[in-house]
Amino acid sequence: MEETINLKELFQALKKRLWIIVLITTVAATISSVISFFVLTPMYQSQAQILVNQAKSDQQLYNSGEVQTNIQLINTYNVIITSPTILNQVINDLNLNMTVDELTEQIEVTSAKDSQVVEVTVQNESPRMAVEIANTTAKVFKNQISEIMNIDNVNILSPAVMKEDMSPVSPRIKLNIAVGIAIGLIISSIIAIVLHYLDNTLKTEQDIEQILELPVIGVITNIKDVPKATVRQTEPIGRAQRTRGETFGS
Known part of the structure; x- marks a missing residue:
């Protein structure tokens, strides 16, 4: 079966791992800011x-x-x-x-x-x-x-003249931060896409229909998904039935 890549799938992969993109981009911007402010010497x-x-x-x-x-x-x-x-x-x-x-x-x-x-x-x-x-x-x-x-x-x-408002020509802090953000976005997007295509597990019925191209006949609900209110209501009914059965038997 040939695998095709479409923009919608890539967008969904990026959206699904948006937290990775935000985290890596923030770290990259922070690192570039620290280097620009505290490591590089103004010239x-x-x-x-x-x-x-x-x-x-x-x-x-x-x-x-x-x-x-x-x-x-x-x-x-x-x-x-x-x-x-x-x-x-x-x-x-x-x-x-x-x-x-x-x-x-x-x-x-x-x-x-x-x-x-x-x-x-x-x-x-x-x-x-x-x-x-x-x-x-x-x-x-x-x-x-x-x-x-x-x-x-x-x-x-x-001749060269000494000015009162001379500003450093480097480092260019705004440019460095912008470059850091761009690098962070590129790296995090690549990581998100790679993780998406390395993940071959089926998590939803939509995955079965899209990947295996098989129709979904039915879905078994996980017991953890049953509301607690429903469980509390069934327990008293069971106890009442057992009480009536004991009375008739005696």
Whole structure:
């Protein structure tokens, strides 16, 4: 006999084990909330912008080829910014208690396509330290790049600024809780459906008709289902009949 799966049966399976779904989803949401509030460290973000401009010239105010060359050099600048040469100087200037690798993990260098602007983004558990690292990295890079590549076409376009209302960029608590709820719903639904199809017992006459495809002729009522009031009423009648029988016999 082929077994077919239909939406109505799946819905009934989920409805029958709704308590499992609610329980697992609640546990998943609680775990994600606890991790977001008490385990993950809040991280603050700050950003400084560096402009790679064309070299000044008295004979030529604008040279498109020179601008294109500066754009092509940005990828090289991105690597240099996070190099030990720059970051070691940043660590010394700020007296940071971390290695170059640890500082590199906090810094992200990006640039828009066909743009001469390089963005130095720093994430740190301290908002003030994030601002200081971003500005110091941009400053050290500006000062060192002339010695490294023998050029002088880098300026700090926009330094990082310390704001009074800086909010952490991570963890994203609402998103984490939503993800926890979604994962809980998926896992609990799968468990409910699996339990439904692993349960091959027949519990009702409807199960017999649907699974065995046999008609139900009759149903034997469980003695536990008989109301107690009915039992109490029958007991006095029996005692009265026995009393009358004893009287006639005597």
